[in-house]
Amino acid sequence: MATSTSAGAPSGAVDQERVQRFLEKVIADGGAAMAGLCTSLGDRLGLYAAMAGAGPLTSARLAARTGLVERYVREWLDAQVAGEYVTYTPETDTYQLPDEHAAVLADPDRSTYAAGFFTVLQAVYATEDSLREAFRTGEGVGWEEHSPALFAGTAKFFRPGYTAALVPEWLTALDGVVEKLERGARVADVGCGYGYSTTLMARAFPRSYFRGFDFHRPSVEAARGIAAERGLADRVSFDVATAQDFPGEGFDLITFFDCLHDIGDPGGALLHAEHALADGGTCMIVEPNASANAQENTNPVGRALTAASVAVCLPSALAQHGPQALGNHAGEEAIRQIADDAGLHHWRLAAESPVNRVYAVGR
Incomplete structure (x- = not known):
């Protein structure tokens, strides 16, 4: 020995x-x-x-x-x-x-723009002391405990990828969803943050109505401002609500963009979504493209994602004292089981990018 x-x-x-x-x-x-x-x-x-x-x-x-x-x-x-x-x-x-x-x-409108990642770092380094204490106590560090840079940086980081893929690739990969949106559909964007995903869909589908929900009031206020600047306020609204209690029903599409794993009760969120879906409605769950097998994450994207899980995602879920704290690399099977338990039995990997995996989920 x-x-x-x-x-x-x-x-x-x-x-x-x-x-x-x-x-x-x-x-x-x-x-x-x-x-x-x-x-x-x-x-x-x-x-x-x-x-x-x-x-x-x-x-x-x-x-x-x-x-x-x-x-x-x-x-x-x-x-x-x-x-x-x-x-x-x-x-x-x-x-x-x-x-x-x-x-x-240098160009926020390009799909390759990545400077938002460094805005996020401003926030996560500032909460190192809180995170160190969380390691000792098992408590969490909620999103609201971070500086505004985390919210702004997260929106800034994901926006280019959403701009490039959301409408032309991800939505078209969902069976029958684009046709509904073109005719006129009701959409809930859960965990919408600054609402970039919401407004991208709204601009592409002028006959549909979109509601964005987020627990963070400053982000909701920012989203309202962005929608107004883009002339979308007449058919896009944003409200403060959690994934377990957002209002409304009869939604043809409910989206979760890179947020389900941050929720302390993802099962409760999907159960609420199941109740809020219209007949034949679809949930689109967008999650990080990281594996539950640690060895499969030994690449630049996997390293960035798993490190973000230590710094933000897992502590956020633990801070909510819910039944599950997934982290951002729980893997497809874990999330699929949670969806199935919530009554969303139809599951399909619809699209994939280096950063994200997109799942089409329904009853």
Whole structure:
């Protein structure tokens, strides 16, 4: 039996080459975590947007374009070069954001835009102390305990994927749903957040009426503002309600976008949805594309999703003291069983993306 040193490490021989490789990985991860702050600043300060399509820029020129202090801008640019986000030409002392990188960091309307992830990080790092205590007590950390950055960042992160796939791919994969929406249907979007998913559907189907529900009043108020800006307030409404008590019935479509696993009683939410569905109605459940088998999540998307589950999803469900705390990688079979117990016996994987899996569920 191996013994341990006072530091808790095995006293037997270790493979020093493996130690070195792992040390390099940890240092790289730490560097990426630190660089994430710079990415967030670049997004929030408009630096990436100012560089997009602008060609080579000096630090002074970029500072002038953004109204920022040149010394800080130059330091930020050098960090971007080190991370290979930005290129540098020493002969002209200029920096450039490649068009391909701008598609990821500078344009919120592109499906590849990913800067919202770093807005989320602002919130989760700020609640580390609460999360540490939760590990000791078993209590949760509710969504409402996080800063507004979590709500804004989550909406910002998921919006590009929803914009690209929700109407042209996901809804069309649901049997008969598009036809109902084109004729005029009633839709409930549960856990709607800022309502981007709700308004995307409403813009595509002007004969249908949409109701968004979320427990978080500031998000509901933001959603109302977005709907009004887009001229949709006459057939889109948002109300404060939970997944277990949202009002209304006879809905032709009820959607859960990346939220069911955050609920402390997902079975209760689906049971309420089953009661609220119209005859022949459909539930669309969108969940993270992560596996219940930990070994299958050893990829960049799986790593990001499972880490988010530790930081946000599982603590949120535990904070509600419900019967189940799924985490965001419980897997299809676990959620399918919960739906079946709620009376939603028809289950089908309708669509899939690198980040999400979309299930069509009905009675």
